[in-house]
Amino acid sequence: MDFFSNLFGKPVPTLSAAEAQEKIKGGKRPFVLDVRQPEEYREGHIGGAKLIPLGELKQNLKELPKQREIICVCASGSRSSSAARILIAEGLQVFNIKGGMAAWQQEKLPIKKGMAA
Numbered sequence: 001m002d003f004f005s006n007l008f009g010k011p012v013p014t015l016s017a018a019e020a021q022e023k024i025k026g027g028k029r030p031f032v033l034d035v036r037q038p039e040e041y042r043e044g045h046i047g048g049a050k051l052i053p054l055g056e057l058k059q060n061l062k063e064l065p066k067q068r069e070i071i072c073v074c075a076s077g078s079r080s081s082s083a084a085r086i087l088i089a090e091g092l093q094v095f096n097i098k099g100g101m102a103a104w105q106q107e108k109l110p111i112k113k114g115m116a117a
Contacts, residue, residue: 012084014098017107020071023095024048030069035083036101040075044111046104051117054079057086069093076100 015023023030024046032049034041041051052060054074064070070092072080077100084096097103105111 010088012081012088012096013094014077015071015095016098017103017109020046020073020095020097020104021107021109023069023071028069030071030095031065033064033070033072033080033083033087034074035072035079036074038115040101042113042115044101044105044113045117046073046101047110047112048117049073051115054083057083061087061090064092066092069095071095071097073097073104074100076102 024032032046034045034049034051035054035057037053038051050063052063064087070087072083072087072094074080077096077098080096080100084094087094
């Protein structure tokens with residue numbers, strides 16, 4: 001395991017779409033970070049999600065809360081996994097939605113359209 005941890009970094013904690021929804025609806029609301037492109041976000045995102053495209057994440061770390069859990073999401077879970085690794089390296093508590101927005105929509109969970117969070 002140490003070989004793989006050194007090679008790929010620590011595994012990123014994941015949540016299913018349903019687990020993420022439960023956390024979002026819970027008392028200590030996590031910060032939801034959407035790392036897709038603006039046009040993808042506009043087509044449908046998790047209500048309250050903050051859009052910071054993956055390529056702009058490192059320059060915008062100051063916009064993220066240090067004391068809240070962060071849930072990362074993208075279209076399929078790949079870009080958000082990369083984002084989660086960046087944030088974990090910064091010492092933040094992060095989860096990745098396994099399957100991304102595709103899984104979220106497959107579960108028929110609510111989405112919001114447009115650019116407003």
